[in-house]
Amino acid sequence: MAWFTIPREVYYGPGAMKELKVLKGHKKAIIVTGTNFMIENGSLEKLIGILKENGMQVQVFDKVESNPRISTVYCGAEIMRDYEPDVIVALGGGSPVDAAKAMWIFYENPELKFDDVKTPFSLPKMRRKAIFAAVGTTSGTGTEVTSFSVITEDDTKIKYPIADFEITPDIAIVDTEIPLSMLETLTADSGMDALTHAVETYVPLHRQISLIAWQSRRHKWFLKTLWILITAVQKHVKIYMLHRI
Numbered sequence: 001m002a003w004f005t006i007p008r009e010v011y012y013g014p015g016a017m018k019e020l021k022v023l024k025g026h027k028k029a030i031i032v033t034g035t036n037f038m039i040e041n042g043s044l045e046k047l048i049g050i051l052k053e054n055g056m057q058v059q060v061f062d063k064v065e066s067n068p069r070i071s072t073v074y075c076g077a078e079i080m081r082d083y084e085p086d087v088i089v090a091l092g093g094g095s096p097v098d099a100a101k102a103m104w105i106f107y108e109n110p111e112l113k114f115d116d117v118k119t120p121f122s123l124p125k126m127r128r129k130a131i132f133a134a135v136g137t138t139s140g141t142g143t144e145v146t147s148f149s150v151i152t153e154d155d156t157k158i159k160y161p162i163a164d165f166e167i168t169p170d171i172a173i174v175d176t177e178i179p180l181s182m183l184e185t186l187t188a189d190s191g192m193d194a195l196t197h198a199v200e201t202y203v204p205l206h207r208q209i210s211l212i213a214w215q216s217r218r219h220k221w222f223l224k225t226l227w228i229l230i231t232a233v234q235k236h237v238k239i240y241m242l243h244r245i
Contacts, residue, residue: 005165006145007134012174017043017050017135020089020173024054026131029087030080032100034064038091038137041181047091047135059083061103064092067152067159068099070114077106080130090134090169093190094141094150097134101149101167104132114151114160123164133171137178138186140193144172 011019023029029051031044038044044060051058061076080088080103088107090100105117108129117123134144143149149162179187 005147005168007169007172009170010145010172010174012176014175014177016173016175017047017178020047020050020133020135020171021054022171023051023056023087023133026056026087028083028085029056029058029089030083030085031058031060031062031089031091032064032076032096032103033060033062033091034066034068034096034099035092037182038062041178043135043137043178043181044091047089051087051089056087059085064096064099066095067150068095068102069152069154071154073099073102073114073151074106076100076103077110080104080107081110084129086130088130088132090132090144091137093136093138094143097136097141097143097169098149098151100134101132101143101169102151102162104130105162105167114153117162117164118160120161120163121165123162123166126166127170131170132167133173134169135173135175135178138182138190139179140190140197142194142197144169144174 009022031047031051033044044062048058048060059079061079063075064072076099088100088104090097102117104126105123106112108126109124136142136144145168147163147165147168149167150159151162152159179190182190
């Protein structure tokens with residue numbers, strides 16, 4: 001038997017972020033993010049406003065770097081233990097969401113170390129202290145709906161995956177207004193990343209028959225947008241070559 005899991009609630013479309021009103025009744029939220037761009041395009045301010053409107057205190061951890069390190073995860077988890085949120089909201093692409101998932105693990109299980117969570121599907125039960133919501137801002141990683149997190153070891157720079165259904169977000173927000181505000185280069189890069197993931201679903205020998213329909217639909221969507229991505233890439237390659245001349 002094979003199976004897969006996704007968040008219990010996935011909200012998507014223009015303005016989907018406002019659906020975080022379903023969190024009303026919770027008391028404290030911490031937002032985990034990592035780029036100034038979330039401030040510049042207004043996404044962070046908008047998210048804070050939605051959470052506060054629904055009666056929550058809000059704290060922000062905005063120190064997540066690209067390819068988040070274990071030390072960053074431990075730092076965020078320590079802040080969570082002091083603040084004691086009952087909602088963790090990750091805002092960003094793969095790095096902030098992956099980092100927030102790992103912080104969540106060590107917030108709920110302070111006795112664990114990173115070596116304790118490297119074994120796939122070995123995590124203890126989560127959600128004793130907080131639930132998890134992910135607001136994705138790019139289209140490449142899909143981490144807002146997966147049970148995976150990739151964290152980099154500080155000294156060796158080796159990336160380690162954490163895999164467990166316990167870290168599948170409870171709520172995923174795919175607000176199409178956010179990717180539309182991103183740079184064209186980032187849109188092109190993450191779009192090709194998403195296309196690659198879709199193609200990869202045909203490779204595993206034990207892929208599930210139930211996913212074939214999803215694969216077909218995803219490829220139709222990507223074929224419609226592929227020309228836009230190719231045009232954007234061509235444009236920026238030309239700009240790059242002009243600067244080199």
